[in-house]
Amino acid sequence: MSRQAGRLDRALAAFRAGEPVLVHDFDDREGETDLVYPANAVEPADVARMRNDAGGLICVAVSDPVADAAGLPFLEDQIDHPAAAGHDLAYDDRSSFSLPVNHRDTFTGITDDDRALTITELASMASAVDAGVDYGPEEFAAEFRAPGHVHVLRGAPEGLSDRLGHTELGLAMAAETGQPPAVVVCEMLDDETGGALSPAAAREYAERHGFPYVEGEELVETLR
Known part of the structure; x- marks a missing residue:
């Protein structure tokens, strides 16, 4: 087995077990x-890790x-303001942002407990839809309110x-490992420079904490 294949197998095994993976795009x-x-595996301690160790925006990505x-739209399509017109992202054609939400059983929605609840309930919703449960915008609105503190992608x-x-x-990765079509992503930032954490520093963090690190190219080669 090549080093790349072994690294990818370890990452997928960890993800299947509900553990985090560091992914460089x-x-x-x-x-x-x-x-x-x-x-579906995120707990309050994981939210704390993301805000303390990663520092980026904590988002939940769901499948199309x-x-x-x-009934989750692209956010830019819902904003009636000139700032939403004329996309000029240097790295993509459009943003994947949809609504920011809180679960209705949260209080402010921002605490670690509240965000973990919103995240896992979004996963439960995604799992139900994926299983063919009859689910629509009204059912979503009964569970979640917007605006909130967890950004959906x-x-x-x-x-x-x-x-x-x-x-x-x-x-x-979720599809490959049998997880619901809902994943949490949070950018890792460098406390000293304020920029994105370098791949070398990200690999060092992964090794220090026992988490897998993979390159996006490796995932694309295997999973696309």
């Missing part, structure tokens, strides 16, 4: 490493069929064949 894209979790069933319809973001990389 591509140097010519965002050039960022995200902590990626299966959403799940987003369609729940919409996966591209054809996954990695459409888009090579952390959203699609994480959802591809």
Whole structure:
């Protein structure tokens, strides 16, 4: 077995077991490493790790069929303001952001407990939709309110064949490992520079904590 295959097998085994994986996308894209979790496995301590060790935005990516069933739009399509017009992202054609939500059983929605509840309930919703349960916007609204503190991301319809973001990389790992089509992604930032954590520093963090680290290219080669 090659070193790359062994690294990927370890990452998928960890993800299957509900553990996080560090995923670096591509140097010519965002050039960022995200902590990626299966959403159904996230606990308050995991939210604390993401905000303390990663520092980026804690988001839940759901597959395109799940987003369609729940009536989750692309956020830019819903904003009636000039700031939403004229996309000029240097690394992609459009943002994958949908609604920011809180579960209705949360209080402010921002605490570790509250965000973990919202995240795992989004995973439960995604699992139900994936299993064929009759679910629509009204059912979603009965469970979640917007705006909230957990940003939902919409996966591209054809996954990695459409888009090579952390959203699609994480959802591809979920599909490969039998997890619900809902994953948590959070960018890792460097406390000293304020920029994205370098791949070398991300690998060192992964080794220190016993987490797998994979390159987006490795995932694309195997999972697309």
